[in-house]
Amino acid sequence: MTDAHNRSDRFELIAACDESVLARFANEILESDPPLTIRQEPKPTLLMQQVREPVERRPFNLGEVVVTPAEVSLDGERGFAMRPGKAEREALSGAIVDAAVAGGHNRTAAMVDELEAAGEQRAASRDREWAESRHTAVEFETMEDEL
Amino acid sequence: MGYVAVKAGEEIIERAADLFEKQRLDGEDETLSVDQIEGQLDRLTAQAMSEAGLYAPRLAALAVKQAQGDTVEAAFLLRAYRSTLERWDETVTADPSEMFATRRVSPAYKDVPGGQILGPTKDYTQRLLDFNLETDHEDDEPDDPTADWEVDETEPEQLTNVMEVLREEGLVHEPEHEFDGEPADTTRESVTHPVDRDEVLQELARGETGAVTALGYSALRGYGQVHPTLAEVRVGKLPVKIEHPYTDEEVRVTDIELSESEAVVPVYAKREDPQFAFGYGLTFGRNERKAIAMTILDASIQLDSESEPAENPEFVLDVVDGMDSFGFIEHLKLPHYVTFQSILDRIRGIRHRAGVGSAAGVDDEAKNGDEAENTERDDSEQTPMEINNDD
Numbered sequence: 025m026t027d028a029h030n031r032s033d034r035f036e037l038i039a040a041c042d043e044s045v046l047a048r049f050a051n052e053i054l055e056s057d058p059p060l061t062i063r064q065e066p067k068p069t070l071l072m073q074q075v076r077e078p079v080e081r082r083p084f085n086l087g088e089v090v091v092t093p094a095e096v097s098l099d100g101e102r103g104f105a106m107r108p109g110k111a112e113r114e115a116l117s118g119a120i121v122d123a124a125v126a127g128g129h130n131r132t133a134a135m136v137d138e139l140e141a142a143g144e145q146r147a148a149s150r151d152r153e154w155a156e157s158r159h160t161a162v163e164f165e166t167m168e169d170e171l
Numbered sequence: 172m173g174y175v176a177v178k179a180g181e182e183i184i185e186r187a188a189d190l191f192e193k194q195r196l197d198g199e200d201e202t203l204s205v206d207q208i209e210g211q212l213d214r215l216t217a218q219a220m221s222e223a224g225l226y227a228p229r230l231a232a233l234a235v236k237q238a239q240g241d242t243v244e245a246a247f248l249l250r251a252y253r254s255t256l257e258r259w260d261e262t263v264t265a266d267p268s269e270m271f272a273t274r275r276v277s278p279a280y281k282d283v284p285g286g287q288i289l290g291p292t293k294d295y296t297q298r299l300l301d302f303n304l305e306t307d308h309e310d311d312e313p314d315d316p317t318a319d320w321e322v323d324e325t326e327p328e329q330l331t332n333v334m335e336v337l338r339e340e341g342l343v344h345e346p347e348h349e350f351d352g353e354p355a356d357t358t359r360e361s362v363t364h365p366v367d368r369d370e371v372l373q374e375l376a377r378g379e380t381g382a383v384t385a386l387g388y389s390a391l392r393g394y395g396q397v398h399p400t401l402a403e404v405r406v407g408k409l410p411v412k413i414e415h416p417y418t419d420e421e422v423r424v425t426d427i428e429l430s431e432s433e434a435v436v437p438v439y440a441k442r443e444d445p446q447f448a449f450g451y452g453l454t455f456g457r458n459e460r461k462a463i464a465m466t467i468l469d470a471s472i473q474l475d476s477e478s479e480p481a482e483n484p485e486f487v488l489d490v491v492d493g494m495d496s497f498g499f500i501e502h503l504k505l506p507h508y509v510t511f512q513s514i515l516d517r518i519r520g521i522r523h524r525a526g527v528g529s530a531a532g533v534d535d536e537a538k539n540g541d542e543a544e545n546t547e548r549d550d551s552e553q554t555p556m557e558i559n560n561d562d
Binding site (some may be wrong): 031035069073075077078080082086087088090091106108110123136150151158159160161162164167 | 221231257282287290291372455546
């Protein structure tokens with residue numbers, strides 16, 4: 025079970041959460057006009073994906089992945105989020121949600137529920153995908169005895 | 172001689188671009204959406220991402236739309252976009268065994284641990300046109316062909332890598348020294364020869380699919396020593412992880428789809444201890460053909476032979492990049508008036524000194540018969556070199 029109160033878990037849940045959910049919570053949080061500082065503007069940036077080749081175990085650079093990070097300070101609490109792709113609004117919303125949960129905002133319980141639901145949805149989707157793939161498992165038989 | 176710039180009407184160039192755009196919009200059909208391209212033509216977007224060396228499915232779909240399906244042009248657009256972005260960091264180094272495989276087949280081991288999982292593929296069906304696809308868009312909601320499947324949803328298993336099976340038997344040639352440095356990054360520093368394997372793998376991973384396939388194929392057709400057995404081919408999702416800036420813990424940002432291939436190559440004739448040598452292929456998106464061809468090239472280059480094209484890293488890495496080859500080949504259609512005028516002047520001068528034709532021009536050539544044609548043919552052998560020097 026992934027715990028949205030935990031900062032690292034929350035980062036992953038925010039990265040996987042639906043954009044509209046993040047935007048809705050961010051709007052609710054900002055309604056009361058809390059002090060907000062953008063510490064890192066949300067803009068697309070690159071992560072170089074490093075992979076370890078399995079034989080020599082030698083790392084190499086596979087290629088870059090586009091991600092959008094953002095960092096805010098909300099009511100004195102820092103928040104950080106990173107979303108895949110070019111996703112400025114989502115990243116900013118995510119950072120606001122992260123800071124709000126860290127600061128114990130009065131919507132924390134609802135945010136935690138939604139984030140954990142997003143995590144469960146992601147896990148269910150993977151389980152389904154795996155089950156469908158398993159359904160295509162095959163046992164090849166050599167035909168040498170029949171020749 | 173360097174380039175000589177030409178200029179033309181900016182408005183005319185814009186008109187030509189408008190005409191190109193009109194081709195995409197011609198007809199009465201609705202415009203293809205980026206969502207549709209991303210969702211339904213993911214082989215195209217995967218190829219563009221792979222050749223760009225940039226994983227961004229949504230942007231790749233946009234690039235494919237803008238390039239009207241030309242994958243190399245789309246990759247060019249993605250690389251141009253990439254050049255505007257800063258790099259945040261490197262990821263935590265991923266181990267391919269972390270991949271959540273949705274497809275894994277082992278041509279080497281029939282009873283591979285974890286099983287042969289065909290996954291989504293039409294590899295084992297006949298290549299016949301499916302005319303039902305002509306009209307399936309008329310259905311409100313196309314039927315899900317897996318809707319009736321009764322499957323137990325369980326947590327994904329981590330499939331044992333075939334390489335580990337061989338390693339347990341001592342059949343893997345282990346490296347004498349573990350590499351503990353930072354891998355080279357060919358997007359920041361040009362490749363120099365002799366080249367290290369991490370550079371080879373990075374360059375092949377973003378090579379143009381057709382070029383990588385053709386060179387890999389050349390090794391199989393006798394222009395090389397490598398005819399590997401594939402230990403396994405996988406398609407799946409690998410987590411992209413960073414260190415969280417607050418907690419310093421490894422966290423997952425997203426998953427990227429990859430195609431992976433590993434090959435074994437027997438080298439018993441070359442070593443005292445008969446073992447396997449290996450080739451490795453890994454590329455963004457679903458592109459098994461490229462991953463397998465990359466595997467062959469990686470294995471070929473490791474032979475340190477250079478006697479065949481596929482074994483020569485300088486040759487392979489010089490020609491596999493789509494941006495390089497696209498740029499060089501297609502630049503030939505741009506104005507070369509000064510270059511050509513210079514060549515014309517030279518040929519006319521040679522012909523004049525040889526007493527064939529006249530220095531007056533091309534119109535006289537037709538009157539000079541076979542002898543003149545032969546002379547021109549001989550002279551023309553020099554021109555490609557001159558063009559190369561200019562370019």
